[in-house]
Amino acid sequence: MPMKYLLILALAVVVYMWWRNGRIAQARPRPGAAPRAGSPQDMVCCPVCSVHLPRGDAVAGGDGRLYCSQEHRLRAPGG
Numbered sequence: 001m002p003m004k005y006l007l008i009l010a011l012a013v014v015v016y017m018w019w020r021n022g023r024i025a026q027a028r029p030r031p032g033a034a035p036r037a038g039s040p041q042d043m044v045c046c047p048v049c050s051v052h053l054p055r056g057d058a059v060a061g062g063d064g065r066l067y068c069s070q071e072h073r074l075r076a077p078g079g
Ligand SMILES: [Zn+2]
Pocket: 046, 047, 048, 049, 050, 051, 067, 068, 069, 072
């Protein structure tokens, strides 16, 4: 029985699996290179309806607060 051929075949399979795993590990992105969490856009919360919206879309009140709309700016207490 050609036992040495089986050993060579087994060794070839092991080397192939090891090489394949190495390639998969290289293709995988590094955990440290992941993009940071959180939105880059600054979000504000309307004090009337508690909705979150970008700061650029918010309406500034007289007291410096930011509202989702002109209607809520007028509805705000003391505004
Ligand atoms: Zn609102």
